[in-house]
Amino acid sequence: MKxxxxxxxxxxxxxxxxLTCSKTWFKEEDKKLSRIRVIQSNSGYEIxxxxxxxxxxDTCPTLAIGRDALGVVRIDESKCVGCLMCAGFCPTESMxxxxxxxxxxxxxxxxxxxxxxxxxxxxxxxD
Amino acid sequence: MIKVNGEEMEWHPGMTVKDILEAKxxxxxxxxxxxxxxxxxxxxxxxxxxxxxxxxQVIHMISGG
Amino acid sequence: xxxxxxxxxxxxxxxxxxxxxxxxxxYINISNFSFQEKPVSEDMKEKFIGGRGFGLKLLWxxxxxxTKWNDPENEIVISGGPLCGITQYPGSGKCYTVFxxxxxxxxxxxxxxxxxxPLLKFSGxxxxxxxxxxxxxxxxxxxxxxxxxxxxxxxxEEVSAVTVTEALHEYFADNxxxxxxxxxxxxxxxxxxxxxxxxxxxxxxxxxKTPRLKQAGRGGGGTVFRDKKLAAxxxxxxxxxxxxxxxxxxxTLQQVGLKLHKEIRDLDDQQNRMRKVGTPxxxxxMNEYHLLPVHNYKFGQHKxxxxxxxxxxxxxxxxxxxxxxxxxxxxxxxKAADKFELKTGPLKGRKVTVDGPEYETCAGLGSxxxxxxxxxxxxxxxxxxxxxxxxxxxGTGIAFVCECYExxxxxxxxxxxxxxxxxxKDDIMELIHRMGRGDDEFARIVGLGIRRMKKIFSEKYGxxxxxxxxxxxxxxxxxxxxxxxxxxxxxxxGYFLTLKGPQxxxxxxxxxxxVNKQLPTFEDKAEALHYFPNFRLWFSLVGLCxxxxxxIEPADNAIKYKGIEAxxxxxxxxxxxxxxxxxxxxxxxxxxxxxxxxxxxxxQRVFQLRLGKGTRKHHNIPLRAIGPxxxxxxxxxxxxxxxxxxxxxxxPENLSTEEKIEKLQKYRLSQWEQLVDAVYKxxxxxxxxxxxxxxxxxxGIDYPEVVEVVKRHLKPEDEWES
Numbered sequence: 001m002k003x004x005x006x007x008x009x010x011x012x013x014x015x016x017x018x019l020t021c022s023k024t025w026f027k028e029e030d031k032k033l034s035r036i037r038v039i040q041s042n043s044g045y046e047i048x049x050x051x052x053x054x055x056x057x058d059t060c061p062t063l064a065i066g067r068d069a070l071g072v073v074r075i076d077e078s079k080c081v082g083c084l085m086c087a088g089f090c091p092t093e094s095m096x097x098x099x100x101x102x103x104x105x106x107x108x109x110x111x112x113x114x115x116x117x118x119x120x121x122x123x124x125x126x127d
Numbered sequence: 128m129i130k131v132n133g134e135e136m137e138w139h140p141g142m143t144v145k146d147i148l149e150a151k152x153x154x155x156x157x158x159x160x161x162x163x164x165x166x167x168x169x170x171x172x173x174x175x176x177x178x179x180x181x182x183x184q185v186i187h188m189i190s191g192g
Numbered sequence: 193x194x195x196x197x198x199x200x201x202x203x204x205x206x207x208x209x210x211x212x213x214x215x216x217x218x219y220i221n222i223s224n225f226s227f228q229e230k231p232v233s234e235d236m237k238e239k240f241i242g243g244r245g246f247g248l249k250l251l252w253x254x255x256x257x258x259t260k261w262n263d264p265e266n267e268i269v270i271s272g273g274p275l276c277g278i279t280q281y282p283g284s285g286k287c288y289t290v291f292x293x294x295x296x297x298x299x300x301x302x303x304x305x306x307x308x309x310p311l312l313k314f315s316g317x318x319x320x321x322x323x324x325x326x327x328x329x330x331x332x333x334x335x336x337x338x339x340x341x342x343x344x345x346x347x348x349e350e351v352s353a354v355t356v357t358e359a360l361h362e363y364f365a366d367n368x369x370x371x372x373x374x375x376x377x378x379x380x381x382x383x384x385x386x387x388x389x390x391x392x393x394x395x396x397x398x399x400x401k402t403p404r405l406k407q408a409g410r411g412g413g414g415t416v417f418r419d420k421k422l423a424a425x426x427x428x429x430x431x432x433x434x435x436x437x438x439x440x441x442x443x444t445l446q447q448v449g450l451k452l453h454k455e456i457r458d459l460d461d462q463q464n465r466m467r468k469v470g471t472p473x474x475x476x477x478m479n480e481y482h483l484l485p486v487h488n489y490k491f492g493q494h495k496x497x498x499x500x501x502x503x504x505x506x507x508x509x510x511x512x513x514x515x516x517x518x519x520x521x522x523x524x525x526x527k528a529a530d531k532f533e534l535k536t537g538p539l540k541g542r543k544v545t546v547d548g549p550e551y552e553t554c555a556g557l558g559s560x561x562x563x564x565x566x567x568x569x570x571x572x573x574x575x576x577x578x579x580x581x582x583x584x585x586x587g588t589g590i591a592f593v594c595e596c597y598e599x600x601x602x603x604x605x606x607x608x609x610x611x612x613x614x615x616x617k618d619d620i621m622e623l624i625h626r627m628g629r630g631d632d633e634f635a636r637i638v639g640l641g642i643r644r645m646k647k648i649f650s651e652k653y654g655x656x657x658x659x660x661x662x663x664x665x666x667x668x669x670x671x672x673x674x675x676x677x678x679x680x681x682x683x684x685x686g687y688f689l690t691l692k693g694p695q696x697x698x699x700x701x702x703x704x705x706x707v708n709k710q711l712p713t714f715e716d717k718a719e720a721l722h723y724f725p726n727f728r729l730w731f732s733l734v735g736l737c738x739x740x741x742x743x744i745e746p747a748d749n750a751i752k753y754k755g756i757e758a759x760x761x762x763x764x765x766x767x768x769x770x771x772x773x774x775x776x777x778x779x780x781x782x783x784x785x786x787x788x789x790x791x792x793x794x795x796q797r798v799f800q801l802r803l804g805k806g807t808r809k810h811h812n813i814p815l816r817a818i819g820p821x822x823x824x825x826x827x828x829x830x831x832x833x834x835x836x837x838x839x840x841x842x843x844p845e846n847l848s849t850e851e852k853i854e855k856l857q858k859y860r861l862s863q864w865e866q867l868v869d870a871v872y873k874x875x876x877x878x879x880x881x882x883x884x885x886x887x888x889x890x891x892g893i894d895y896p897e898v899v900e901v902v903k904r905h906l907k908p909e910d911e912w913e914s
Contacts, residue, residue, distance in 0.1 A: 059522075061514045062372065063398050079369075082434025083279040083520030084446060088453020097450060099443035102434040132709045154480050155703070156463050157742075159750025159758050166751040169462070186710075186750065187703035189724075189742050189759050190474060 001071030002109045002126045003052040004036070010121035011045040013038060017113035017122060024112050025105070032098050035107040036122075047121065050094040050107040056086035070126070072109045080104075131183045138179050144172040147183060157188035193363050196344040199330065202227040203340045207316045212274030212437045212775040213237065217250060218317040218341070220332065222420060223264055223324030225343060232318050239892060242273030244301045244732035245792045246319045247290025248799060251299065252897075254323055257802055261294040261412070262419050264325045270312065270377070270425075271319035274776050276735025277310030278520070279434050280449030281771055282456065283737030285310050285518020287393070293411040293692075294387040295585070295641045296669040298805040299796060300411030300692050301732065305517035305526065306393035306404075307375040309735055311336060311427040314436050326421040333364070336429030346423035352380045353392040354544070354578045357403045360426050361396055370430070371396040376403070377425040379414030380580030385630030386639025388585040389414025392577060397545075399513050400530065405547045406517050409582040410695055411670065418580075432519070440777030448767050448774070449520060456522045456744050464743050465502070467515070470525040471551035472505045478555065482829070483676045483702060485560040487614050488591035489665055489816050490825050492676040496564035500554050504566050523740045529570050537575055537625050549573040549583075555674035556587020561594055562614030572624060579628035584695075585641065586627075588671035590620060592642050592664050601655035607634050642666040662815040667694040668805065677817050680705040681863055682717040688813040689721060689871050691796050697732075698725035710756055718870035720756070723786070727760070730789040734772065741768070791891040794876075794883045795898065801882060802901045808868065808881040818860045823849040878910040 018034035026033040036049040052073050057065045064079035065086060075086075080103045087095040087104045095106045111124035129138045131147060144160050144167055147153075160167045161184040167175050177183060204227075207214050219228040232246075240249045247269040259265045272287040287309025293300035312320055315336025322332070329346035348356055357376045365371040376394045383389025391408040435442055460466055464473050475497070478484040482492030509527040517526045529546045549557070549569050557572040558564065576583045590612075596602050597612040604611060608626075610619040626635035637648055642664045650657040665672040670693025677683040677694075679702075686699035701720055704710050711717045731738045746763050753762055765782055773779055780788070800806030819833075820826040826833050826849050834844040837852055840859040844852055872879060876887030882905050888894040 058512055059514055061398075061516055061519050063369075081279045081432050081519045082446075084450050085453055085514065085516075085520060085522050088450055088522060089457050097446055099446070102442065132707065134709075152480050153707075155477050157745060157750075159754070161754060164754075166754070168751060184755075185708070186755055186758055187707050188745060188750070188761070189700055190477070190703060 001052055002124065003072070004049050004107055004109050004111065004114065005123045005125040006047040006049060007121045007123065008045055008047045010119040011038060011047060012119050013040060013045050014118065016116040016118075020116045021113050024110070033101070035096060035105055036113055037096070048092065048094055051092065052109065053091065056090055056095060059085045059089045061085070070109070073106070074108055075104070075106065077103055129177055129179065129181045129183055132185055138177065142177045144175045144177060144183075147177065148172065148185065151185070153185055153187070155187050155190065157190070159186040159188070160184070161186070193359050194347065196331065196347055196363070199343045199345055200225045201340055201342050204229060204316065206339050208438065209314060209436060210438050211440055211777050213242070214313055214316050214318045216317065217246065217271075217319040217321060218334070219321045219323070220341065221324040222322060222326045222330060222332070222343070222422070227341060230321075239791060240795075241733035241788055241792070242318060243271050243276070243286075243735050244288040244290060244729070246271040246273075247288055247301060248299060248792065248796055250319060250321050251290050251292070252799055254321070255292065257804070259292060259803075261292045261297065261416060265323065266292045266416060267321055267323045268413065268416055268420070268422075269319055269321045270308065272309030272313050273733055273735030274437070275771055277313055277432070277518075278437055278439070278445055278771070278775060279432070280445045280520050281736075281767075282449075282452055282516070282521040282523045282740040283518070284520060284735065286731070286735050286737045287312070288732050289391055289408045289413050291411070291413055291416045292803065293670075294415050295412045295643070296693050296805070298668070298692070298800045298803045300413070302391065302408035302411050302413050303697070303732060304391065304393040304406045304408035305395075305737060306406040307372075307395040307518060308377055308393040308427060310432070310518060311373070311375050311429040314429045314432060315427055320425070322420065322422070322425075325419065329421050329423040331360070331423050332425045334425070334427040336427060348423055350381055351378070351384075351418065351423045352578050353378045353405060353580055354539075356424050357392065357394045357405065360424055361394065361403050364426060364428055368401070369398070371403070372398055373430045373432075374426060374428045377417075378423070378580070379417050380578055380628065381630060382579030382581040382628045382639070383414035384418045385636055386581060386627055387412045387415050387641050387644075388582045388589065388639055389416070389418060389580050390576075390582040391417060392580065395517055400528070400545055402545050404517070404526065404528065404545070405577050406526065407577065407582070409584060411692065414580040437775055439775040441774040444770055444774035448770050452740060452744075452767065453522045455746060459747060460523075460744055463745065465506075466523050466525040466739070466743050468511060469502045469506045469509065470527040472502045472549065472554050474502075474551040475505075475554050476501050478551075478675065479559075481702075481707070482679070485555055485588075485591070485674050485676050487562055488560060488595040488663060489672070489676055489678070490595075490822070491828055492678070494559055494564070497559065499564040500558055500566055500569070505549070505554075508566065508570070521737070521740075523737075523743065525739060525743075532570055532574070534571060534574065536571065536621055537628075539578070544574060546570050546574045547577060552674045553583040553587070556584050556591075558587070560587050560591040560674060561620060563617055563620070565617060568617050568621070572621065575624055575628060579624070581624075581627065584673050585671040586624070587674065588665055589638060589642055589645070590623065592645065593638055594620075595663055596649060596655060596660070599659070601649055601653060601660075606653055608632055610634075641669065642671055643669045662821050664814055665816055666814070667812060668692070668810055670694060672817065675700070675702065677702070678819050681867055682711050682720060684813060684818060684864060685717060685721045685867050685871055688817065689811055689868065690725070691793065691800065698728055704756065704759055708755070714866050714870035715874075717867060718874040721871045722874045726786045726789040726793055727765070729793060730768075730785055733788060733792060736768070740764075787891070791893055794887060794891055795893050797877070797883055798888075798898050798901050801905060806881065807905070808872075808879070811868065811881060813864060815857055818864060819856050820853050823853065826853055873912060878906065879912065880905070880907070880910040882906060882910070
């Protein structure tokens with residue numbers, strides 16, 4: 001299964017990943033449209049990104065969520081009705097919503113953000 | 128003696144909110160408990176001790192949707 | 193299935209849904225196959241909102257004062273409401289069906305989940321109005337993708353919900369996935385032979401690969417459906433999106449919906465376990481509180497109740513499937529038993545998916561008739577759906593029959609061989625099959641309902657009418673739903689001071705009244721019987737299910753709010769205000785929400801009056817509903833009832849049980865009259881239960897034709913002394 005692994009202890013909070021992600025997938029630089037979130041914590045930074053656990057798959061009423069050939073959990077937007085149950089039930093709160101987007105979005109392990117991460121806190125992994 | 132929803136009830140030292148609910152067979156899960164006008168969170172029912180003379184209100188929410 | 197024979201076709205122009213409304217309703221006359229597009233005015237939206245409100249308004253305009261349930265003029269009106277079909281908030285797929293009822297002979301409104309309401313609206317119609325009677329069984333198909341309505345000759349030899357629904361999902365779908373874009377309204381053969389006919393509304397379950405049935409169960413809508421020779425109504429609409437309602441403020445819909453999903457995720461397991469068990473979580477709770485109807489409401493508890501404990505149904509229901517009956521319902525209480533092998537009847541041996549049972553079915557077709565066998569209950573549930581019979585009326589009705597049998601008012605000759613004691617599983621199941629087949633005279637009489645059974649049992653079989661009146665649990669002609677109301681004066685009102693009959697749509701006040709002791713005076717009870725019916729009935733105007741209102745509550749609800757305020761679940765009420773404003777663009781408040789509902793409440797009250805009902809004498813209450821009737825009921829809770837007598841200022845010492853019963857009945861009947869007075873006063877009605885002109889004016893429903901009905905019935909002696 002392919003996923004974006006995170007090493008928050010290496011993170012320096014530059015936020016390149018968030019801006020790159022939203023630029024890539026939503027064509028605008030907006031942290032609220034990023035599929036990865038970096039938040040400052042007491043001890044440094046926390047990184048919230050989908051770990052491809054797949055719990056959301058069973059919450060979807062239209063079978064819009066499934067795994068692709070590499071095991072990555074993907075939303076078929078043509079089937080998604082924007083009920084947001086996947087976002088509501090995600091155990092890590094890694095399914096994101098935005099005010100101006102009708103449907104939720106999540107990390108699909110494309111790895112583009114990891115290329116923009118200087119301290120290599122983000123690594124695309126395959127097991 | 129304590130009062131539970133206006134009715135008198137026998138009290139014993141160490142009596143907890145959970146003891147009251149069990150004695151009264153109040154098994155409905157959606158319950159609010161107030162002791163002398165102070166609310167008691169549900170996760171504290173087992174550990175909250177009731178004192179002699181307390182006025183206890185066990186509010187069942189509405190059921191039967 | 194072979195190609196169906198097309199009888200007529202009607203094309204319409206598409207519309208854009210705007211702020212929750214299509215802006216028009218569809219009228220179909222199936223006597224002459226005429227179609228009409230009726231515009232929805234701003235006043236109609238303002239005063240009637242949608243859903244049940246629209247249904248009542250359209251029905252009012254369509255019928256005469258003298259219209260009977262089986263006249264061609266009677267209608268079936270189905271409508272969702274402005275919030276119907278949003279995808280973000282749990283419980284957003286409900287629609288109401290309004291009609292004149294064969295049981296109550298006045299308006300009835302029945303709600304169902306499933307996809308019909310949303311798909312109808314998104315096909316371009318705020319309501320579907322069907323009038324007339326066809327000359328043969330027909331299927332009405334609303335093709336929302338191609339903007340046309342088609343009427344087909346029904347190919348089905350026998351109209352039964354499960355087979356018809358499955359066949360029509362298959363017929364109209366392009367492929368497996370397309371089946372979720374279809375919803376079918378159906379009933380069954382039992383509805384042809386009984387006044388307890390229900391309507392089933394389907395949605396397609398992609399995981400189980402089968403249609404699922406939700407019921408607009410009560411009032412005999414299925415009976416009207418078959419009387420009109422409707423076999424099915426089908427709607428199809430592809431492309432449901434998060435903004436199909438074109439809401440004013442999508443962001444708020446998302447925020448409020450997401451908040452509820454997380455609340456359910458975090459708290460449902462510790463609260464009512466709706467996702468695991470659904471409404472049967474109530475089985476053991478009602479039993480504990482003496483509220484589970486046993487043996488025709490004689491008792492509220494039974495030693496065998498553990499056999500129908502919710503844990504048992506949890507083991508039977510398939511877990512881990514999103515069981516919402518419309519998109520976005522994370523309450524997910526539409527549980528089902530899968531691969532259930534039927535042991536009796538026309539589908540014996542088949543492995544089926546059974547929708548339910550709900551609590552009401554566990555109690556009605558269970559404890560109330562003395563059956564504590566979960567598998568029997570599931571099979572009875574299946575056949576009730578398949579035959580198109582309301583499980584509540586069926587349960588309460590059969591409970592009445594069983595008691596009559598045990599009292600010797602009926603015998604094997606009358607029942608055509610059935611020994612209908614409480615708990616007689618096999619014979620009761622056979623009775624249900626006979627009701628489904630329609631080939632048995634006694635079964636046909638049972639299916640006319642308790643009110644007519646009382647008349648027939650006394651006139652035809654010599655049963656003592658007064659005893660039947662005392663034990664027949666019906667109000668306004670409708671069977672009581674499955675909670676024992678005896679010990680709560682407030683719930684007497686909750687059941688028997690309703691618009692349409694004793695169902696708990698309006699009020700469920702038993703805990704508030706008897707356990708919490710929050711309604712000590714008649715004025716307190718009247719206040720609760722004003723607020724809660726109005727709040728709860730608001731859901732019927734907008735297309736929402738009320739279960740997510742109070743079957744889940746915020747973690748701090750019982751801490752932040754006390755008493756009756758907590759029971760209102762204020763944060764959720766605010767959610768609904770926010771949802772309404774977010775879809776419609778209006779700016780209502782919590783207070784206005786109540787007035788919206790109170791308006792339609794009073795309109796419906798006048799409608800009942802117009803149809804010859806709607807006055808104090810029609811708010812009847814059987815003695816079994818207010819206390820023990822026979823000594824065994826008293827003796828089962830002797831200390832409790834002796835205390836009740838003492839609390840009424842009567843000393844039980846030296847009284848026989850019969851005397852005690854009589855004295856308590858007399859006392860409680862006087863309490864009932866005081867309750868009726870207090871409630872009518874609070875509602876702005878006169879002593880006869882008729883809304884005053886002042887009330888109509890205040891609510892803005894003083895239309896000339898409404899005032900005219902009321903004026904005919906107002907008498908000076910019915911006014912309150914100032």
